[in-house]
Amino acid sequence: MFQMQSIEMVHWDFWQRLSVPLDAQIVTIIGPNGSGKTTLLDALRTLLAIKCSGKRDYKRYVRNNREPFAYLRGVVDNPRRLSGLYPTPFFPLTSEQVTLLCRIKKQGGDWVRHYAIAEGDVALDVALADEALQWLGVNEYKRRLEAAGLTAAVGEVLALEQGDTDKLTEYSPRQLLDLVFQVFGDKDVLANYQRARDEQKAAEAELSALVRQQEALDTRVEAMRTRAGRYLEWQGIQKRAARLRDEVLPVLGLLDGRVSVGKGWQDYRRAQHGFHDMLRQRRDTLALVSTLRDAESAAQAARDAAETVRVEAQTAFMQARDAERDVASQLKERDRLQALSSREYGEDAMALSHKLAGLRDNIDKLKDELKAHKLQRDGLMGELAALEGGKQRAPEDVRAFRAELDDAGIGHTMLADIVEVTDSRWQGAVEALLKPYRQVVLLSDPSDRRAAWQLGEKMRYRHFVVPDTAAAPRARSGSLLEVVRFAANAPEWLHSQLNRVSRVADVKEGAQQDGDWITPEGYFRERRGARHIGVPAYDYAFGEAARQARLQGLRDELKALNVRVLRDEEQLVAASREAAQLADYLSGMDAIRLLDSRAEEFAALAAQAESLKQAVAEAGERLAASQAERDAAEQRYSDARLAHDRVCQREQDSLNKLAAARSEVEQARRSLRRGLAELRDCRAHLPAAAQDEAYVAQLADEFESAADVRHEIHYLEEKLASGDWETDDAVLQLKDKLQEDLASLTRDCQRRQAEVERAAALTHDARDAYIGKLRATVRAYAANVKRLGELAGIGVEVELPQLSNDDTVLAQAGLVLKFNFDQKGMMGMNDGEASGGQQVMKSLILLIGLMMDEANPSGFVFIDEPFAHLDIFNIDRVAGFLKATEAQYLITTPNTHNINIFAPSGLTLATRKKRPGEVWAPPILQTRRRVEAAS
Structure with a gap:
């Protein structure tokens, strides 16, 4: 990888144009907070096309100076490589120095970057830069830098934010191993292998598709074989049915027809003889039916005449008996008057009459009272039954209103049904306070309020209809709500x-309290004063105690009412008996006068009674004789009718038998004709081979009869009609064609299977080969961090991952590192046991280990404030460690640190804040360490 030598910035943040040298192993950038240390590093990051620190980006820096463009120019080395595909990082550029340029201009309202790479140390001429250089896009520029060693992984490391030098210690073993492979270039090898593996999977998928196609075609071949089988079966059935119909049936029909016609002629003659016998029996039965019908008619006429005589005798008897009864009834009145007149009478009839009238008035009053008491008892018994069933009998207006609510479909309940008193001592107090609300109606659905109120207005219901309800709140201690459950x-x-x-227990206790109170007996105090509002126990209405009290009250009331009813009934019976006796007494005083006035009438009736009795007896004798004669005539008629019915049944049976015999003759005649017709038809359709007796005998042995042949023909025809048959002979050719296609596809699958297996073997061998390269990379990195640990005086252990020839193992592999500071024992990368300085040391070792390459011992690192968490001793330790490595470091630090931070620095850059009122920031001061010549 290359190293930085200088950077030039034009219109970058508040620097107008500034050139800064970077040609030292360790460059320390110092300055107060806000003086531009991170701004300088972000210029280098933007020049290298990597992201800036934190939430900043390059647009933030070019907007500050309000200029329309900005340039960044960096000079880097282009060292010769000892190995690799290209001799220099920026090949085909082979000069020792290479210039990197970044142009930022405003286009279309936004800032746009372009990059250029020039050979040698090319000066920046802003006026000629656009025409003299070949500008590249960001992606192409990144690709060129990656070829020079600045990979995406290294870019991520260079973009670490201020104070995050321990970022690498937070990586998981898998992430750290992946970073090592990226930095050392092995990630591309893994990616190339993965692409090869994907191609292999695609080939396997293609093979799977061919296999599925083969299976589908195999299924089609099997289906076509089935269709071809159905065609062959259909063809065979057609041929057999034609043979049976054209050859076998005429021959066997002729043989069976001859036998059948002979048997049919015999059956026809036998049926004819039976029909004539039945015809003779029919004529004899009809003659007997006529004789018995005449006898039945004569017996019926005799029975009707006897019935007429009996009716006349019965009429005469009824008339005589009615007259005799009238006379006897009138004589009973004579006997009654005689019985009354036989008593002794001495009292005044007028006084007795007045006494009888008083008794009758008393009886009427007793009846009215008894009726009222019974009605009251029925009402009490109904209420008692309702209470025993768990319901209280409501007043009539309440029942009527609830009935209207039920008819309207309005759900509701009564307040008395949901209140229960939990303490019986306070039942009377609760009843007293809630007495006005006994008949309050609670609606189940508040939306029914309008309809319910309209019904309440219509029925003039005097109690509350409440739509809105709520659960009971928490009861106040000592309140009446505390003993009530809803x-x-x-x-x-x-x-x-x-x-x-x-x-309160009593009035004395209540007088000592403010507010409303009530005693157990129902003495109630409110804002208007105090009064007694208690109700008797039998009038309770809330809860089970109220029901029990009401039950006891009703039972007591019923008991008293029953006593009154019994007393009234006894008085009524006594008065009625006395009134009846007095009425009989008064009737006897009138009987003597009536007997005298009707004496002649009663004498004539007595004489008439004897003659009427004699007439009734004579009429009864005549009625008995006529009844006997009528019963005898009825018996004779019944016998004649029974005999006639029997012969009529026999006549009907003979008629049915005659019809059956006639049907049998007709059936035998039709069967004979049908047999003759079939015989002629078979003879007309005989095949030419039927002349051969041996052929006919063979058919007779093969088939039992013509009926069996017809049955088989019918079966074959039904099978042809109902089956799913193939009737096109092209199905045989299609079957052969599909079989050939299946054989060809099978050969293709076998050839492709061999290719896939060979590709899998090659991929496996290639993976086994590059795993050795991965192992070498991991070992090289392990050696780097161990050597860096020795330079820093830190023990480092590396647990190498298991890199076997297996995709799953490779996907799960990780790199585990442990560190030993000051011989205190091993600790992990981010296990919380290390101090801030130790975390910095671990991160630097991990970071610099990525930059170490024996073939290209170069590279550079940005480290933002690495000494932020270190004491003086650890600052010296880190400084010595940095000097011992071969990489280039650009380090930022505030100017408040110990001077030991400058010990390793070969070049120190001091940034300064922009002065108030000035447009541009002052230039960066430079201090280079003097190197004394070796003695």
Whole structure:
């Protein structure tokens, strides 16, 4: 790699035009903060096309001086190389010095860089620079510098920020190994191998594609073989069906037809004889049916006549019995009057009548009271049943309003259903305070408020309908809310009221407190004063205790009501009995007068009753006789009808048998005709070979019958119709063509497989070969850092990575270094055990080790304030270390450090701040170490 000899800056930051020498091994740049030390290093970085330090860039420096252009010119050496492809870093430039130039101009509103490389020490003429030099783009310039040894990895090292000289110690083992390979040029070898490996993978992928193509073609060949098989099978079925239809069926049909026709003629004659026998039996059955039908008609006429006689006798009997009953009913009234008139009477009838009227008024009152008590008992029993089922019976207006809400689909609940008192001692206080809110309705969905309020207005519901509810807050100690539990959300104003009221044992304790309070008995104090608002236990409405109290109250009320009902019923029975007796007594006093007035009527009725009884008896005898005669006629008719029905059934059976015999004759006739037609058809289609008896015998042995042949023909035709067949003979040629293509593709795959295997073997051998080069690089770097450690008096151990012939192992390899300061034991690169100065020493060793190359012992390093964390002893130690190496160092340091920092410096550059009011900064002062001649 090359080294810096000088730099010239035109319009760079606040320097108008300044040339600075850099031809020393160690160049120290000193100056106060803000005097331009980092600005000078960033000029060198911009000249080398690497990024500036921190968040700065080259545009920041050229904007400060407000000039339209800026130039950077650097002179570097171009030493002869001892080995390598090119004799000098900047080949084909072979002079000992090379000039690097950077031009920064404003184009299109932005700053643009261009670079140039000239042979020798070329002076910068701003007026002629654009025409005299060949300017390069940034990427091409970077490529030229990389060929000269300034790789991207070295550029990253040169771009380390101020105070970050220990940056390399933060690298992981893998990152450090990767940096070593980049700096020593082996990264390109790895990249080239990776490209070869990628090409090998591409070839393998291509082979895989060919294999997949071969598999797909093999599948197509198998499918085509299947299609060809279906075509051959279809062709065979066609041939067999044609043979069976054209050759076998006519011969076997003729043989079987002869036998079938003979059997058919016999069946036809037998069916004819059976049909004539059935016809004779049919005529005999029809004659018997006619005889029995006449007998049934005669029996039916006799039954109808007997029924007419019975109906007339029954009518006469009913008339006589009704007349006899009327007379007997009137005589019963005579007997009743006689029984009443037989009593003793001595009281005043008027007084008894007044007494009977009073009794009847009392009975009506008792009935009304008893009815009211029973209605009340039914209501209490209904409420009791509801409470036992877990529900409280609400007032009628509440039930009606809830029914309207349910019909409208508005979800709601009652406040009394969600309140539970956790302390029974305060049940009465809670009931007293919440009594006005028993029938408060809580809406499940606040959005239903409008519809619910409209129903409340319509029903004139006098209780609150609350849409907005909330969870109960934390109860205040001693408040009434503390003994109340809500099963669901409740109105916030209710929570506030309960939380505001305190629980006190009595009025005496309450008088000592401010605010609202309530006693267990329900004596309540509020802002308006104090009053008793308690409710009886049976009237409780909130929680389980209220339900139990109400249940007990209802049971007691029902018990008392039942006692009243029983008492009223006993009084009603006694009064009713007394009124009935008194009414009978009064009736007896009128019976004597009535008997006298109706004596003749009753005598005539008694005489008429005897004759009516005799007439009823005679009519009954006649009715019994007519009934017996009618039953006998009914039996005779039933027997005649049964006999007729039986013969009619036999006549129907004979008719069915006759129809069956006629059908059998017709079927035998059709079968005989069909057999004769088939026989003629077979004879007409006989093949010429049928004249040979041996051929006919062979067919008879091969096939059982013509029916079997027809069945097989039908089976083959169905198979041809329902199967998925190939009917084009071109499928055979296509199968042969695909088989040839498959064989050709198989040969290509085998040839490509051999090529891939050979490429894999060559790639493996190449990787094995360059791994030796990587091992040599790692060993060289390890030797560099160990030698640098010896120069600095620091023990360095290097754990070389395992570089085997395996991609996975190479991807996971790392370089591990350990350092021993002052014989205190080994420590890692960034394990937190080293001091700031030790971190600087480790970083310098790692950094300078990258620049050491036996073939090109050169290179330069930018180190921004390396002595920032060092004491005087370590400053001397680092200075001695830097002098012992062969690289060129450009070091910055503030002017507040110990003078020991100048001990290794061969050239010292002192920067100064721009004075107020001046446009340009003062030039950089130069101090060169005097070298005494050797004695």
